[in-house]
Amino acid sequence: MAIPFVAAILLAMRLDHGAARAPSDAAHPGFTLRDETSAAGIRFVHHRPSFDPKIAAIEPHVAALGASVSVTDFDGDGRPDLYFTNSRFGAPNALYHNRGDGTFEDVATSAGLADLNRPGEGVSMGAVWGDFDNDGREDLLVYRYGYMGLYKNVDGRHFVDVTAQAGLHRWMNSNGAIWLDYDRDGLLDLYVTAYFRSDIDLWHLTTTKIMHNSFEYATNGGKNILFHNLGGGKFEDVTDKMGVGSTRWTLAAAAADFNGDGWPDIYLANDYGPEELYLNQGGRRFVLTTAGLESESKSGMSATIGDAFNRGRLDAFVTNISARGYLFQNNNLRLNQMSEAGRFRNVAEGAVADAGWAWGAQFGDFNNDGANELFVANGFISADSSKSYWYAMSKIAGANARFFEDASTWPAFGNSSLSGYERSRVYLNRGVAGWIDVAASVGVNDLYDGRGVAVADLWNHGAQDVIVADQNQPALLYRDYPDSSNHWIGLSLVGTRSNRSAIGAEVVLETGGLTQRRIVDGGSGFASQNDRRIHFGLGNREWVDRIVIHWPSGTQQVLQHPAIDRITTVTEPER
Amino acid sequence: MSDATGLTSAEPNVIVRVWQRTSKIDPRYLIAFLITLVLVTAQLRYHMLGSYDRLVVALGVCLLTETAFSLFDRGKVVNLLSAYISGISLTLLLKPQGGSLLPFVLGGFLAISSKYVLRYRDNHLWNPTNFAVAALLLLAPNHISVLSHQFGNDLTTNVVIWIFGLIIAARVGVLHITLTYVASFLVLNALRAAALGQPVLAEIAPITGPMYQLFVFFMITDPRTIVRGRRRQIMVAILIAVMETLIRLASDKGWQLPTGFNAAPAFFALALVGPVAKWIDLRRAAYK
Numbered sequence A: 001m002a003i004p005f006v007a008a009i010l011l012a013m014r015l016d017h018g019a020a021r022a023p024s025d026a027a028h029p030g031f032t033l034r035d036e037t038s039a040a041g042i043r044f045v046h047h048r049p050s051f052d053p054k055i056a057a058i059e060p061h062v063a064a065l066g067a068s069v070s071v072t073d074f075d076g077d078g079r080p081d082l083y084f085t086n087s088r089f090g091a092p093n094a095l096y097h098n099r100g101d102g103t104f105e106d107v108a109t110s111a112g113l114a115d116l117n118r119p120g121e122g123v124s125m126g127a128v129w130g131d132f133d134n135d136g137r138e139d140l141l142v143y144r145y146g147y148m149g150l151y152k153n154v155d156g157r158h159f160v161d162v163t164a165q166a167g168l169h170r171w172m173n174s175n176g177a178i179w180l181d182y183d184r185d186g187l188l189d190l191y192v193t194a195y196f197r198s199d200i201d202l203w204h205l206t207t208t209k210i211m212h213n214s215f216e217y218a219t220n221g222g223k224n225i226l227f228h229n230l231g232g233g234k235f236e237d238v239t240d241k242m243g244v245g246s247t248r249w250t251l252a253a254a255a256a257d258f259n260g261d262g263w264p265d266i267y268l269a270n271d272y273g274p275e276e277l278y279l280n281q282g283g284r285r286f287v288l289t290t291a292g293l294e295s296e297s298k299s300g301m302s303a304t305i306g307d308a309f310n311r312g313r314l315d316a317f318v319t320n321i322s323a324r325g326y327l328f329q330n331n332n333l334r335l336n337q338m339s340e341a342g343r344f345r346n347v348a349e350g351a352v353a354d355a356g357w358a359w360g361a362q363f364g365d366f367n368n369d370g371a372n373e374l375f376v377a378n379g380f381i382s383a384d385s386s387k388s389y390w391y392a393m394s395k396i397a398g399a400n401a402r403f404f405e406d407a408s409t410w411p412a413f414g415n416s417s418l419s420g421y422e423r424s425r426v427y428l429n430r431g432v433a434g435w436i437d438v439a440a441s442v443g444v445n446d447l448y449d450g451r452g453v454a455v456a457d458l459w460n461h462g463a464q465d466v467i468v469a470d471q472n473q474p475a476l477l478y479r480d481y482p483d484s485s486n487h488w489i490g491l492s493l494v495g496t497r498s499n500r501s502a503i504g505a506e507v508v509l510e511t512g513g514l515t516q517r518r519i520v521d522g523g524s525g526f527a528s529q530n531d532r533r534i535h536f537g538l539g540n541r542e543w544v545d546r547i548v549i550h551w552p553s554g555t556q557q558v559l560q561h562p563a564i565d566r567i568t569t570v571t572e573p574e575r
Numbered sequence B: 001m002s003d004a005t006g007l008t009s010a011e012p013n014v015i016v017r018v019w020q021r022t023s024k025i026d027p028r029y030l031i032a033f034l035i036t037l038v039l040v041t042a043q044l045r046y047h048m049l050g051s052y053d054r055l056v057v058a059l060g061v062c063l064l065t066e067t068a069f070s071l072f073d074r075g076k077v078v079n080l081l082s083a084y085i086s087g088i089s090l091t092l093l094l095k096p097q098g099g100s101l102l103p104f105v106l107g108g109f110l111a112i113s114s115k116y117v118l119r120y121r122d123n124h125l126w127n128p129t130n131f132a133v134a135a136l137l138l139l140a141p142n143h144i145s146v147l148s149h150q151f152g153n154d155l156t157t158n159v160v161i162w163i164f165g166l167i168i169a170a171r172v173g174v175l176h177i178t179l180t181y182v183a184s185f186l187v188l189n190a191l192r193a194a195a196l197g198q199p200v201l202a203e204i205a206p207i208t209g210p211m212y213q214l215f216v217f218f219m220i221t222d223p224r225t226i227v228r229g230r231r232r233q234i235m236v237a238i239l240i241a242v243m244e245t246l247i248r249l250a251s252d253k254g255w256q257l258p259t260g261f262n263a264a265p266a267f268f269a270l271a272l273v274g275p276v277a278k279w280i281d282l283r284r285a286a287y288k
Helices: A002-017 A053-062 A390-397 B014-022 B027-046 B053-074 B081-093 B102-117 B128-139 B155-172 B175-196 B200-208 B210-219 B230-252 B259-263 B265-287
Strands: A031-035 A068-072 A081-085 A094-098 A104-106 A122-130 A139-147 A149-153 A159-161 A171-173 A176-180 A189-193 A225-231 A234-237 A250-256 A265-270 A276-280 A286-289 A303-306 A315-318 A332-337 A343-346 A358-364 A373-378 A384-388 A425-429 A435-437 A450-456 A465-470 A476-482 A487-494 A506-511 A514-519 A534-539 A546-550 A556-560 A567-571 B094-096 B144-146
Touching (some): A002 B102, A002 B128, A068 A450, A068 A465, A081 A122, A139 A176, A265 A303, A303 A358, A358 A465, A373 A450, A373 A465, A390 B200, A487 A506, A487 A546, A506 A534, A514 A534, B027 B081, B053 B094, B081 B102, B081 B128, B081 B210, B128 B144, B128 B210, B128 B259, B128 B265, B155 B175, B175 B200, B175 B230, B210 B265
Parallel strands (some): A358 A450, A487 A567
Antiparallel strands (some): A031 A476, A068 A081, A081 A094, A139 A171, A176 A189, A303 A315, A315 A332, A358 A373, A373 A425, A425 A435, A450 A465, A465 A476, A546 A556
């Protein structure tokens, strides 16, 4: 009996100490991601906020968000530009104009988008671009711990604050917002998520009882708000009427037509709670559905949408927390089975399930082989690497809510790290063989505290470059170098009956046994927005049979044999 | 009610009758009932299992191992209630990396086989679940964590489990162990908080969590691994609390302990103190 006992002990030891043999694919993933931040002239450094001294003991925790990145072409020159948010009073946000020569120039000050972090108004937590007035120029919504701000793009170079006129002057402690056209009237509506309650001013606290009331099923967060675009530059709060006012500490949202009924649904990644799916009932109301999302409550950080296995469906990837010995919540990779089964099925296992304390994530076909890879940013708080707050966290995390709802009862954070110095992950998609982490072999080695992640073809070179906004640290730009033998196709959509940004348009590519679905992004992941242009990798296929565009208006447009290895602009047909 | 003589006979009420009736039940059935209650409550209210396959695997491995080892060791299959309790406990306590089922296989096997391998004078020394969890946390912390925040941090669930737990602990005759440990934990950790200048509430908070519920009702009170004699049992419970406080003090001071000691100090306190106490107890009994 002793022999199998000892064998079991040895096997347990081997779990952690056994030599893990890397799959051969890891050495040849078909792409590299080179850090070209400096060469591109990106010098943005995020600074975290400071709050009321009453919560000084856990300020590193409360102030651990705010680094975001969103992509747009704000001046209409055909090249994507970048917007980064900062989170300290006086620290400027940055608008990096793509000069087309491989470099970027910060024009936020002249554009009127730099000085947005001011006492009394709050600090930026993120931003999303969308042409809310359909004038052909991308406008910007900045969400804050404080008043949100809507900035109208007046001439492709300058922006004016139209928040008050739009009816959006509202104090929210928000970490996310998305543009969507939920009623398909051709005007972009706005869904803003709330984290801390909206009656809390983090600089002037009247109580320290501001934290969550459960680590698993918290319901005392801020109330998410849906604003209906009335036209004429006005918005109306329709949250209660539409039934989407979750108070579950939402960190991220994404919208897509998950059940194939033609109407965009809303998917929420909630901290301290289960994910939520609000199904759109013909633009008249949303209904909260479980859809298999309630099976294991976690700490959702990022709502990432993409076709994980080329099934022509939009699946969801939601990041969570894993910390050795303390907590394995594991990321969720949820296959969309809404049409046939009315639910999602979590298939995350192995490497893709555990990325550390994971934040922003995005799908992107980095090697242009026709299947999406995944980029995941990690790490919560990197301070003194010899001190970990996990032990202190473990004291209160399992306790009754009364012990942690009040910030003053938390153990002091000091200069401790909490899942700090974690590296980003790049998961290679091997289909049924699973996902493997190839970050080291493709050149991604940073140990920053990543938050927002966006993908974009920054140089119009047929590749998916990655931009990472790091908390309290410099932003990073990874240029993608895919295998040159692979082909690709890019589409830039312009709505006519639909919103001009084409946000929410879903595009299905079919060729040579390959089916892929993409969506025009109105905000997804965590505190981020991707290039709104659609990119498909084709592998060695030299043609595309057809592309079907499902416009938000309901129009379906079919493109037969479109040209490949280039970005084509497609305008929505009038009828 | 009166009899013919007019004297009143004292008829016990329902609660007393139920209490008396439970005294005839094998304590293991009461413990099995309690752990099942915890599991069902946690699953129905909080979906804490994630998937049922881990329950099937942990239970299956525990039952199969008990069957095989008892057949090999004693030539007959022993009562499988103990294996059932271990299987449920492991399902509740282990949180694997990436949804792997291997920790449940290893945990179940280690828990049951430890009873047959790590013995002294025909008695096992470790509570099986405690041994398995501590061993896995020590050997494979990159792949296993323990129940840390579950059961929704909810007062109602806490109270229900504490009430049932205390009643059953009283019925099984180990209530004094539970209460001694809880009292020692509160006093020692309040003192530790005062000594370190840390918020007291944060230091006594863990006792309200589900991990400690499983610890005080299923591990330190395990009838097969506690020492004999009420006074000695109380002393050992205090020693476990003292050991836990020392581990926590070391963690507070930033000593580089294995992760498991920081994540589950109570489990390691029991794993260190319990077997030594049991060994001394068995040795004393043998000399007498």
